Amino acid sequence: MKTTFIPIDYDYFDFEGRNYIKMIGRNKEGKRVCVIDSCPVYFWAVLKEGISKEKTKLLMEKVGKIKLDVKGRFTKVEKVELHDKKFLGKSVKALKIFATNYKDMHDIASELDFSEIEKRRGYDLGFITHYIIEKKLKPLQFYEIDGEEISESLEFGGIGKSLNVNFCIKLSSHKESKEIKFVPKVLAYDIEADDFKIGEGEIIMMSLFTDNVKKVITFKKTNEKPEYVEYVKDEKTLLEKFTEYVKKISPDFLVGYFSDGFDLPYLKSRAEKHKVKLALGLDESQPRFFKGALTTAKIQGIVHVDLLKFIQTAYSQYMQSETLSLNEVSKEFLGDEKKDFKFQHSSKIKEHEWEKYFEYNLHDSSLTYRLFEKFWPDMQEFTKIMQEPVFDVTRNGMSKNVEDFIIHNLERFDEIPEKRPTHDEIGDRRRQPPFEGAFVFEPTPGLYENLAVFDFTSSYGSVIVTFNLSKSTFLNKPEKNSYNIEALGKKVYFSKEPGFFPEMLKEIIKKRKQFKEELKKEDDPVKRARSNAFKLLANASYGYQSFFGGRYYCEEAGAATAAFARQSIKEAIGNIEKAGYKVIYSDTDSIAFLQGDKTQKQTTEFLSSLNEKLPGIMELELEGFFKRGIWVTKRTGDIGAKKKYALIDEKNRLKIRGFETVRRDWCKLAREIQNNVLRQVLNDGDEKASLDYLKKIVKKIKSREIPREEFVIKTQLKKPISEYKAISPHVIAAKKMQELEIPISAGTLIEFYIAETRESKKLVRDKVKLLQEKGEYNIEYYLKHQIIPAVENILQVFNINAEELIDGKKQKTLGDF
DNA sequence: ATATACACGGATCCCCTATTTCC
């Protein structure tokens, strides 16, 4: 039968010793389709240089005869072919060795200890990745397909019958079809349980949210039942009801927030307790859990998406939110937040509070659903670019994404894939000392007027492309016609013959530029997502080459990238100064300088003239013009602080970097005060308004007019309490939480304040109190350790001594006499 | 285990010396 098909989820199974891929997706009418297919499995044996034809022929015969008994499974080499290929940019002869089953390739590869063979590669991609490369059936792309319908047949053990799909097809041919808009069926869910520890409490209720179903399922009966609530008998029937709804709604995506780590493991644990089968899969199977760094939960045929993980890798670095909680993320992206409901054990909830609890639960699913809608374009673009299943792409870190992109684009370069590093190799790489990184200019503290800021577009990426820096272009010995630079305490050389990694990166940067321009013309979510995905990919590429787990790790390339970048920025600084500007600051890829008597037009023209001289794809762009900027001294010593400055543009928009204002481990009050002072100072160009403001606020603090919430300090617990060598205030606060049986773990944001104590205590940690503890904020601590430090260095620029100002002593420093 | 290095700054840790306390 012929139909259209968009693959959404990929899985595989073995049948009669062979591997088959099982794709679940839809046709353009929205029917659910399962497609079964197979592909040849093979790996590569790269031959040593200069092996004669006869020797190669003999070797091929020997390899072709390999038979193995792997744990009782008999297997053999099916076929051997000789190919001209590339490996790490070098032309090589390689044997393409075909096996019956993907799982056997590793064993066959280790059997190949012939002296003619230099390397064995391509057996560690995973069958799904191998299949997508081999048959070019990419996720979230529409195809016109043809094949035999096996929905009712007994083929492959009756797979067609056992699956809850409209059609099951054994693929015979496929062709990429033109783009058709795909709107997935999405079901968001959220559970509420009596205990935060997985499986230790009852699941009191759970909510489901999709376009036409908005429900809370619960066994808690109340006097008045809101229409969206559905009663069940008990927890066991709640679980059964959930399974039933998932089956009925049959979503493409089941979406939760932190559901890999909480909701789904919880459901599993409770289902086990009640001996209920959580048959969520299209084949009635239960979710499978994979333990990695973080547990992931997979459902057969339905893509389980944990939004938290995706937001973490794809968005967190550009977000304002201090945490990635559902509440804060919703606030930032949806302008909506969680309903107000304070967690308490169900036995303590009063009759009239239940309705609020139900609403709260339903609203969480609603937020999750809307967040999915918001991020769907991004997930779609990521998936299309990396060409890996949505399930993986939404969980992978950026290094894996970069690597997937490389792996799926190697064929164009005729490249054999490099292997994953071994455990020992990873160990060696990790033991390498860090190499020299970016250049940061030491600023002279002061208030400056009329500034311009330039920066390099995709700085590190452009450097990698321009100087061809990668594992495959790295030269072990000096070569005359090469790119070279001092790095790692020696001179490193890179070929001028374009390597596949820089070439790929060149395309990424080009596309990023193109999409960014399209976006400027017309803003739409898909374009924005596409532009963002390429930006992230370009940015992560530098880190990837220095990441110990990468297949294409190359320390020399990483160190050389940083070295060339330093060289470029220093040259640019030199040229800007030569043109008569005064450079104030520079960090990695940006330069701030005074325009002096030059006009913005002159500066823009100067930028163009600079760009004409830059090598390769290196390019400077204008980041902006600013009417004022402030740089301060370090707290220790009187040299200028790096990575700490504030700018204001003509429209009075602030750009604050590094100051306490942007740091979540400072109390809100100190941050607010600093922000106000910065704004006033940059607005007016003097300190007068700030002095009045400060005096007033200090008075308020001293007379305890300020609510305690303003003094809360938030610090993240980064590891288990027992691993801390230094017992800092937040560790004490965490211990207190533990005593109150509030669940904490690595990653929990600890909130506390510093309180007055009866006896004077020397250590700050002895004054730590949790919000729920009674107490008063410690006036001396907050003035001395939060308020003064936050404004001291700013006021110092105007020769004002903050400490004296706040203590109410004399107001000018000695410098004024 | 899951991109890199550079940087700030608070708080504690730890060693040293001087002073106090104790017998």
Place this chain on the structure above:
DNA sequence: GGAAATAGGGGATCCGTGTA
């Protein structure tokens, strides 16, 4: 008078969080 305890100064280290 001499040993042990304590205080406090200051650099080293730990730690979290930023910038790019």
